[in-house]
Amino acid sequence: MDATAWIVTLIGLAAMAWVVWYFWLSEPGRQPATQPGKTAMKTQETFQIEGMSCQHCVHAVTSALKKLPGVEVQSVEIGRATVAYDPAQVSRDQLKAAIEAEGYTVVS
Structure with missing residues (x-):
């Protein structure tokens, strides 16, 4: 050779x-399974939302939820949003407030 x-x-x-x-x-x-000071446990929640009528509404809700720490947006469609979130970083009330700040009403 x-x-x-x-x-x-x-x-x-x-x-x-x-x-x-x-x-x-x-x-x-x-990614490490857990990060110091944060829990690895996530809570899944589905919100029923009134006032959504188009894809712009879907985008607005998706963007608002993605801005929150510890939130993983699983699906958003007209009238409903499903997220997984870390309760140590964000509360259900904060999720609801983010949706309502976009002009929609969370009914459940």
């Missing part, structure tokens, strides 16, 4: 070792 073949082989092996390390050993993007 000539020198060029050896170099190409070594570069290939190094690239494969990096891929194995990056994707299987380092687990990029993995």
Whole structure:
């Protein structure tokens, strides 16, 4: 085997070792299960909302909820919003207030 073949082989092996390390050993993007001072428990809540009539309404409610800390918006459709939230960071009343600040009424 000539020198060029050896170099190409070594570069290939190094690239494969990096891929194995990056994707299987380092687990990029993995978030810790809990962060100091925050609970990992989330509460799921579905709000019935009056006054929504179009996709602009859906977008307005979605944006308002996403601005709150600890909130994961699961779905928003005309008349309803489902979220998972961390009660240690935000309360149900704050979620309701964010929706109502957009001009809608939370009925449940």
